[in-house]
Amino acid sequence: MAMTTxxxxxxxxxxxxxxxxxxxxxxxxxxxxxxxxxxILPALSVxxxxxxxxxxxxxxxxxxxxxxxxxLFNIPTAVMLVIYFVMRYFINRKKRREEEEKxxxxxx
Numbered sequence: 001m002a003m004t005t006x007x008x009x010x011x012x013x014x015x016x017x018x019x020x021x022x023x024x025x026x027x028x029x030x031x032x033x034x035x036x037x038x039x040i041l042p043a044l045s046v047x048x049x050x051x052x053x054x055x056x057x058x059x060x061x062x063x064x065x066x067x068x069x070x071x072l073f074n075i076p077t078a079v080m081l082v083i084y085f086v087m088r089y090f091i092n093r094k095k096r097r098e099e100e101e102k103x104x105x106x107x108x
Contacts, residue, residue, distance in 0.1 A: 019076070026080040030087035038087065042080045049073035 022041055030038035049070050057066035 022076060023079060023083060026083045027087065030084045031091070033091075035088065038084045042077050042084065045077040045080060046074065049077065 022045075026038065026041050029040065032038065052073055053066040053070035056069045057063065
């Protein structure tokens with residue numbers, strides 16, 4: 001029984017790490033000044049989900065199965081895009097505040 005609990009804990013820890021690493025990478029890429037690095041991981045995620053969906057339907061699978069695979073494997077894409085857009089929002093808000101401050105100083 002203790003062996004099974006340890007294996008479950010190890011598997012859960014592995015999958016948690018596997019899902020946190022891309023999210024952290026997206027967090028740091030989205031914070032860069034240029035906007036394109038933050039879109040690399042979501043683009044790779046969409047391409048890999050499409051490849052997996054095509055592979056699942058290539059073996060004589062049904063279309064609904066390929067669509068389901070595509071949607072399920074794009075959940076991380078949605079999470080990474082949310083991280084990207086939230087970070088870009090805060091970056092743009094900071095730029096606007098700095099520009100407004102410069103304009104106020106010029107007006108004085």
